[in-house]
Amino acid sequence: MLERRYAILGTGALGGFYGARLQKAGLDVHFLLKSDYEHVTQHGLVVESKDGDFTLSQVNAYHDVEKMPRCDVVVVALKTTQNHLLSQMLPHVLKDNGVVLVLQNGLGIEEEVADIVGNDRVIGGLCFLCSNKLGPGHIHHLDYGKVTLGEYAPDYQAVGNTDRIQQIGNDFERARIPIDLAEDLLLARWQKLVWNIPYNGLSVILNATTRELMADAYTRKLVEQLMYEVVAGAKTSGRTISDRFIAKMLDYTDKMKPYRTSMKIDYDERRPLEVEAIFGNPLRKALVAGVNLLQISCLYHQLKFLDAQIRELSM
Numbered sequence: 001m002l003e004r005r006y007a008i009l010g011t012g013a014l015g016g017f018y019g020a021r022l023q024k025a026g027l028d029v030h031f032l033l034k035s036d037y038e039h040v041t042q043h044g045l046v047v048e049s050k051d052g053d054f055t056l057s058q059v060n061a062y063h064d065v066e067k068m069p070r071c072d073v074v075v076v077a078l079k080t081t082q083n084h085l086l087s088q089m090l091p092h093v094l095k096d097n098g099v100v101l102v103l104q105n106g107l108g109i110e111e112e113v114a115d116i117v118g119n120d121r122v123i124g125g126l127c128f129l130c131s132n133k134l135g136p137g138h139i140h141h142l143d144y145g146k147v148t149l150g151e152y153a154p155d156y157q158a159v160g161n162t163d164r165i166q167q168i169g170n171d172f173e174r175a176r177i178p179i180d181l182a183e184d185l186l187l188a189r190w191q192k193l194v195w196n197i198p199y200n201g202l203s204v205i206l207n208a209t210t211r212e213l214m215a216d217a218y219t220r221k222l223v224e225q226l227m228y229e230v231v232a233g234a235k236t237s238g239r240t241i242s243d244r245f246i247a248k249m250l251d252y253t254d255k256m257k258p259y260r261t262s263m264k265i266d267y268d269e270r271r272p273l274e275v276e277a278i279f280g281n282p283l284r285k286a287l288v289a290g291v292n293l294l295q296i297s298c299l300y301h302q303l304k305f306l307d308a309q310i311r312e313l314s315m
């Protein structure tokens with residue numbers, strides 16, 4: 001088979017990093033940008049990475065999705081706060097037999113994308129990556145990077161692995177991106193929320209780094225309690241997350257360099273927060289099953305307040 005062509009929708013901390021790595025490995029990659037378009041057209045992409053710095057002096061950069069070629073794999077790397085744009089973007093850039101790869105944080109995004117492109121054209125990916133954008137076209141990869149890929153099927157039925165997911169995984173591995181294949185995408189999404197719900201939420205509300213949250217006995221306890229509430233949420237979707245997994249996430253964070261979560265960076269930069277994807281959707285999914293996740297709900301309401309303040313300021 002011919003090599004797959006990739007589109008990166010949103011060339012920021014995550015899309016810029018993975019897209020640049022794919023291009024560096026020799027793949028055909030096309031990048032959609034907004035405010036960085038002119039700069040990247042002229043200067044390319046610069047990646048500072050713990051695995052080795054590199055510059056791509058020439059990239060296929062676009063400001064308008066209608067000018068992009070149709071691609072086999074369309075990577076969604078916008079913030080979820082911009083997902084209302086996808087119904088307009090995806091039909092222009094996705095090949096008839098292509099697939100959309102959602103690399104965003106949160107729950108339920110694949111369902112929204114499937115409504116646009118069809119149930120059999122969506123894959124989800126969970127990224128354990130610490131990356132920031134320092135300036136136009138300038139990405140800083142601080143830590144980690146593994147992507148867990150999982151096939152989407154209606155109602156998030158677990159459908160196991162497929163050839164196409166294996167092939168995409170091979171492309172990422174060729175780009176030195178560690179890959180896991182998840183048999184059950186919904187379980188993988190709830191597992192990622194075990195991290196994102198406590199740390200993203202508390203880092204904003206308490207103005208703290210991951211290290212500070214772990215060092216204080218009270219906030220560490222709060223983190224742990226929130227993790228167990230995510231486990232209760234997963235149970236309402238029929239998914240089981242073990243105590244061992246919680247211990248692993250606490251250990252992972254203990255060993256992480258002090259990190260400002262992606263939501264904290266958004267808050268500090270006064271950008272809209274991904275509250276609905278990371279908090280609202282899981283809460284609503286559990287509520288449908290009759291379970292009110294009270295502590296997560298408390299975080300959700302506080303974050304909605306802060307998010308509304310940010311949105312008002314930017315109007």
Ligand SMILES: NC(=O)C1=CN([C@@H]2O[C@H](COP(=O)(O)OP(=O)(O)OC[C@H]3O[C@@H](n4cnc5c(N)ncnc54)[C@H](OP(=O)(O)O)[C@@H]3O)[C@@H](O)[C@H]2O)C=CC1
Nearest residue numbers: 010011012013014033034035077078104105127129130131
């Ligand atoms: N960063 C990380 O380490 C991780 C991020 N994630 C998740 O990945 C997703 C992306 O996050 P991240 O990369 O950090 O976010 P960024 O804000 O760094 O990147 C998003 C990019 O999308 C661009 N964009 C927004 N609107 C448009 C548009 N209309 N057309 C073209 N480009 C547009 C933005 O450009 P502009 O700046 O010009 O608006 C920005 O560069 C989120 O869901 C996040 O939670 C998950 C794990 C780790």
Ligand SMILES: CC(C)(CO)C(=O)C(=O)O
Nearest residue numbers: 127128129130195261262
């Ligand atoms: C877990 C982490 C830090 C990267 O994988 C993340 O998802 C975030 O900051 O939102």
